[in-house]
Amino acid sequence: MSAERFIPDPFEAGGRMYRTGDLVRQRECGLIDYLGRLDQQVKIRGFRIELGEIEARLRDWAGVQDAAVVVHDTPTGKQLVGYVVATGAAGLDRRLKVELQTQLPDYMVPARIMVMERFPLSANGKLDRRALPEPEWAIGGYRAPRNELETVLTAIWQEVLGVPQVGIDDNFFELGGDSLQVLKVISRVRSQPHLGFELKLRDLMQKPCIAELSGYQPAEPANAPDPLLALNGRMANVPALFCLHAGFGTVFDYEPLARRLEGRRTVYGLQCRMLLDPQWQDASLLAMAQAYTQRIRAQQAEGPYYLLGWSLGGALTQLVAHELEAQGQAVAFAGLVDSYVAGTAQARDWREDLADFLKFVLGQPSEKAQTLIALKAAGLNEREGAAAVIEAAMHGSNGHAALGASELTQIFATGSSLKQLALAQRHLPKVQVGAHRWWVAGREDERRVFEAQVGHHGVDRLLAGGHYELLRGDELLDELEDLLERRLATA
Secondary structure, three states: OOOOOEEEOOOOOOOOEEEHHHHHHOHHHOHHHHHHOHHHEEEEOOEEEEHHHHHHHHHOOOOOOEEEEEEEEEOOEEEEEEEEEOOOOOOHHHHHHHHHHHHOOHHHOOOEEEEEOOOOEOOOOOEOHHHOOOOOOOOOOOOOOOOHHHHHHHHHHHHHHOOOOOOOOOEOOOOOOOHHHHHHHHHHHHOOHHHOOOOOHHHHHHOOEHHHHOOOOOOOOOOOOOOEEEOOOOOOOOOOEEEEOOOOOOOHHHHHHHHHOOOOOOEEEEOOHHHHOOOOOOOOHHHHHHHHHHHHHHHOOOOOEEEEEEOHHHHHHHHHHHHHHHOOOOEEEEEEEOOOOOOOOOOOOHHHHHHHHHHHOOOOOHHHHHHHHHHHOOOOOHHHHHHHHHHHHOOOOOHHHHHOHHHHHHHHHHHHHHHHHHHHOOOOOOOOOOOEEEEEOOOHHHHHHHHHHHOOOOEEEEEOOOHHHHHHOHHHHHHHHHHHHHHHHHO
């Protein structure tokens, strides 16, 4: 009996092997056709893209008679351009691009879509791709800076993000921006006081596009700050992972996971609205969970939902999961990482919390932090004392000092408010989803309290390391990646 030959499956980046007999039997599912179109497969920004798939999506649109997608070399790198044959369709290019953004990952959405009456044909009657017109790159998908401030900001973003071109409508975080790069951007802006532009962390969180950030084109007014922030590129047709903020209201702790899931699953962070707006005040953890649930459903109307929370975010995850299930929605995954356990924390003097803040956020040694608090906070209330101590601690501190004393004071104040709301939450509800829970050593008593509240339903794992290290450790990241990938494969 002759040995069977194997060939690689082109759909699999890892090169899965298929028997030649199996390959023949899969003709009807299009595999042979796919192999015949390998000349249409391109690689842009590290992603392999089959142009035929994009063309098929364009042809599905009512009124589009034919479609083609080609790659153009531009001064800023390779760009996809879509061409469609259609008539009498004003604004069709914009509508098609919006539609593709809901169906395909960002890297597969053409930078421009051009509507034509007919395609140029070669002598034998086939599409002449080389004769398709090249778009004007200064308009359309890319918008250039409109004033000096926007010009400086785009230059800073390009330098910090390491990308060849940034348009004023590009999203900082979808371009790969993270917490370290946020600090670099803020530092570079503040090193140019002649601009007369003060950049705060909350500004960049709420307005991650230069067009809004510069103030030249104000954002639409909103009654409440938007807590949702994309931490990586959008992926269509794959349920997103929604990550709930921890005790200081920020979501940058989830960046390592977001980077791992780039190109496979969108990761959104739910930030605390009190961090984004100093005038905003949340009433309770339950009220926050209800608002976050509403925002999650505005982004993804139906389940299944995937949720993750570290520290205080674990408690919020439990509350959000309960809200979603109460609305008849399916929660496919709930991950709680060393979660806060309702009813177990004790009130502390704010100076103790400030000492921890100086240690973990600004990297100050405990002894120096205690000395600064004793010298600078004497006789002052919490807000004033925190501001004075943080201002004094800025000198010789770590990179977070780039945020400025007022910004860091707001972060501490947000953490203080969240702690009060956490203390007022005496228990957590039970949920139907079997949650995955990870804990650090030494929390056995709190775990028993947690199980008494929510039951034994779920899976518990003990992890090595400290509370603040978990979300950057390979052990947890490997497990999360595996769990989410397995659920994606079986969805």
